[in-house]
Amino acid sequence: MAVRAVDRRGWRYRGNVAVRVLAATVGAYGVASCLAMAVARLGAGGRIDAVIAGTLCAYLAVPAVAIWAFVARGPWRAWGGVVVLAALFGGLAWMIGPPAR
Amino acid sequence: MSAIREGMRQVMAWLHGWTGLALGWVLFVMCLAGTMSVFKPEISRWMRPEATASAGRIEAIAAATNWLASSARGSTGWYLTAPDDRANVVEATYDKGGDYVARALDPVSGAPVARETLGGEFFYRLHFELELPYPWGRWLASIAALAMLTALVTGIIAHRRIFRDFFTFRPRKGQRSWLDGHNALGVLALPFHLMITFSGLVTLASLNMPWGIVANYGNDLAAAFHDLAPGAVDRPAAGRPATLAPIAPMLREAERRFGGAPFSRVSIANPGDVASVVTVYRSDAAQIGATVAEVSFDGPSGRVIGAWSEARPAVGTYAVIYGLHMGRFAGGLLRWLYFLGGAMLTLAVASGMILWVVKRRERAPLSLANRIVERLNVGIIAGVPIGFAAYLCVNRLLPIGLIDRAQQEVTIALDAAGIALLAAIAVPPRLGWPLLLGVLALLCFAAPVVGGGLSYLSQALARGDAMLPMADALLIGVALTALACMRAVTRKRPEIRRPARARAIA
Structure with a gap:
């Protein structure tokens, strides 16, 4: 969609793609990391059980966010989604705080 | 289909292609080495043909610890893997003067077997460490696996007709055939591909x-x-x-x-x-x-x-x-299915990378960047197997008592792959493909024969050991496949080129 909407030549297009590539790599990994932390702290069961649940979920976030980064209507909108998700998961993890013990 | 859905597919295809291009070569090495690792104990046995003694796992570990007690005294840890119905030596890793050493110990005497080699361990380590220092190799492998996960998901979404691709193959039609082959390889074993990529990340x-x-x-x-x-x-x-x-x-x-x-x-x-x-x-x-x-x-x-x-x-x-x-639980047929699944993923990666070039060549003459991609494809897809085959040949040829013998084998294997890659960059793909495929065939024909290979074969047959003859037969099979590909490349090339050139002139 958006990728095709712009002209495929020129720096404008390249900048558009570069910003999205960053969202799809650094951004996706960031969201995945925050999700891993949120689930690890939310999770029931022992400390390590929740860590495993969080880690397994986190990997699934990477392709999902990477795809979002390229289907979003614009490159900054793509980053907007990344920031919102990271803030949501990161904020959740931060509010819950480290487990006791 | 609505315009938005169509657009979505195109974006997914675009992302699938670029993700594959970015890490395809790394993924090819990982997939091929991982597929080989399914038969890690068998490869180790093939590479240590003199080690034929066998003992129960308890006796073997007892013999190994006795030897280690006198030879690796100041070590901070010994890590031993017992022989079983697949492996016939004790694999020992321990530190000696700050360095970790890996040795295959005879299950009866406990002393290292004569032919010092990493055996199948080379492929196993290459699969996730890529011959890079810790932790960089494992990081690169992780990044490649995440790219693979993204490529799999985008590949699925980009598809119009997953089920019909099970049964679609239109041979000798250039881009169409490569696309059909790529789709079939990806779709037929899709659950395996998803499982192995996700679980690889988890390891x-x-x-x-x-x-x-x-x-x-x-x-x-x-x-x-x-x-x-x-x-x-x-x-x-x-x-x-x-x-x-x-x-x-x-x-x-x-x-x-x-x-x-x-x-x-x-x-x-x-x-x-x-x-x-x-x-x-x-x-x-x-x-x-x-x-x-x-x-x-x-x-x-x-x-x-x-x-x-x-x-x-x-x-x-x-x-x-x-x-x-x-996959250590997988025995018999299931082990072969792991091997088949890995081989299909390796071929899916290779065909995807070739498709990148074929697709662009049929549209217009290749840009300089894509001509480089084309040559790198030759160098990796044919060159890495050349390195692996050279590893097996050199295992038979290097003298037994050579200092640092195991490392020498690896060095020569990497050098062989490196030279093949350089050759592929130096000559046009029209020559590069047949040249490298020919070398690969030659090395695979040579591996079962050189350095007294035939005597190991007759000894194995006399013992009633089916593993070594089977491995030799597989090597001959790879050699014949490489020859068939070589013939196909030399024959098909002008056929594909003609329409592209005709269009360029018109």
Whole structure:
């Protein structure tokens, strides 16, 4: 969609793609990391059980966010989604705080 | 289909292509080495043809510890893998003067076998360490696996008709044929591809996704690992020497506690110290889950000081995912299916990279960047197998007592792949493909024969050992396949070129 909407030549297009590539790599990994932390702290069961649940979920976030980064209507909108998700998961993890013990 | 859905597919195809291009070459090496690793013990046996002695796992570990006690005295740890119905040596890793050494120990004498080689371990390590120093190789492998996961998901979404692709193949039609082949390879074994990619990420989780651990344990990694394996006894060395109690009774006690299931690995921390700990791990061959039970013993007395059998659901899930990737539980037909699945993924990656070039060549003359991609494709897809075949040949040819022999084998294998890559960059693909495929065929024909190969074959046949003849037959099969590809490349090339050139002129 958006990728095709712009002209495929020129720096404008390249900048558009570069910003999205960053969202799809650094951004996706960031969201995945925050999700891993949120689930690890939310999770029931022992400390390590929740860590495993969080880690397994986190990997699934990477392709999902990477795809979002390229289907979003614009490159900054793509980053907007990344920031919102990271803030949501990161904020959740931060509010819950480290487990006791 | 609505315009938005069509657009979505195009974006997915675009993302699939670029993700594949970015890490395709790394993924090809990983997939091929991983596929070889399915037969890691068999490759090791092929590469140590003189090692034919066999002993039970308990006797073999006892012999190995006796030898290590006199030869690796100051070590901080011995890590042993027992022989089983696939491997016939004890694989020992220990530190010697600050360096880790890996040796294959004779199951009867306990001493290293004559032909010093890494055997199948080379492919196994290459699969996730890529011959790069720790942790960079594992990082690159993790990034490649994440790219693969993204490429798989985008590949699925980009598809109009997943089910029909099961049955679609239109040969000798240039881009169409490559696309059909790529789709079939990807779709037919899709559940395997998804499983192996996801579980591969999980095996390196503590490196590539440590944030859950950080959230719940902070910097206390030791506590996390203790929770993961609560049976593990971590005892610092006391600094006072002591001798290890006989190990056979400990191994028998461990197997009794495993409910009669065999052990496979044994680690001895601080051997020769009064605080030494012997830990015996249950074999992965009898269940999917990896390392689901362990028993620890006090080294000098042989008393049980820790035992654990995994029953927690989340950790059990992790063990099963880990075990699914290692595939050590898979015997017989299932092992061949792992091999087939890996081979299909390797070919899917290779055909995808070739497709990148073919698609662009049929539209217009290739740009300089894509001409470089085309040559790198030749260098990696044909050059990496050349390195592997050279590794097998050199194993037969290097003299037995050579200093640092195992490392020399690896160096020559990497050099061979490197030279092949340089050759592929130097000459046009029209020549590069047949040249490299010819060299690959030659090396695969040579591997079973050179350095007394035929005498090993006749000895194996006399013993009634089917493994070595089968491996030789597989090598000949690869050689014949390489020859067939060579013929196809030399014959087909002008046919594809003509329409593209005609269009360019018009």
